[in-house]
């Protein structure tokens with residue numbers, strides 16, 4: 677799948693410059709410098725409480741930073757005007773594990789939640805929504821001949837397929853940055869493989885992703901770059917080709933040891 681969007685001419689979809697977030701006395705993020713390329717899959721890893729979720733919440737307008745700057749498509753962000761809504765308008769989509777799809781609703785309805793296609797009288801264009809949903813299922817997600825179409829209900833889908841729907845939605849609405857916060861937690865192995873395939877499709881379609889994942893084997897196999905957070909700071913930028921999975925695992929175990937040492 678080639679990048680079909682000629683407007684993706686910027687260098688970085690997002691770049692943080694000395695970004696810090698404090699919750700009272702807790703410094704959740706300290707001086708984060710991070711640039712995500714236009715078509716880069718970045719794996720964000722680190723222990724519980726390292727600041728991973730806080731970082732993506734700051735990038736998506738959920739939490740304002742205490743200090744620092746943010747650039748989106750190389751343009752500075754004005755914090756006074758930045759919000760979840762604004763990040764959405766700028767084509768950032770976040771996919772959470774618990775993303776709520778309506779269980780009893782057909783898939784086409786779920787695709788268009790909050791973004792209905794209407795005619796000039798405000799009526800929902802059902803046929804068109806159904807057609808587009810089928811197209812996304814087949815072309816973008818490769819749901820061919822598995823008995824799933826736009827009229828299937830969400831209840832019929834496996835966990836991995838649900839994640840796929842959420843990712844497909846993000847792609848259809850032309851998100852340029854798709855953020856996945858542990859999308860595979862609690863999925864069966866077969867389902868995890870489906871989610872990993874969907875992440876590969878994000879890359880193949882010319883977009884960028886930030887992928888938070890506790891399973892090191894998954895991020896190591898998938899990401900172009902791994903960013904390691906530790907107690908609110910970026911402590912390593914790793915290209916998977918330069919560090920084996922075994923060495924990465926040892927590196928993270930050593931980090932934990934220094935943490936225990938620091939607390940003693």
Ligand SMILES: Nc1ncnc2c1ncn2[C@@H]1O[C@H](COP(=O)(O)OP(=O)(O)OP(=O)(O)O)[C@@H](O)[C@H]1O
Nearest residue numbers: 699702703704722723724725726727728729730731
């Ligand atoms: N709303 C909040 N109020 C106060 N403290 C918070 C808040 N959100 C996060 N924190 C604190 O900030 C730090 C970073 O939390 P964060 O949720 O970003 O970690 P994480 O890396 O996503 O962890 P996990 O892997 O467990 O999801 C933690 O010490 C956490 O307790």
Ligand SMILES: [Mg+2]
Nearest residue numbers: 728729730857
């Ligand atoms: Mg988290």
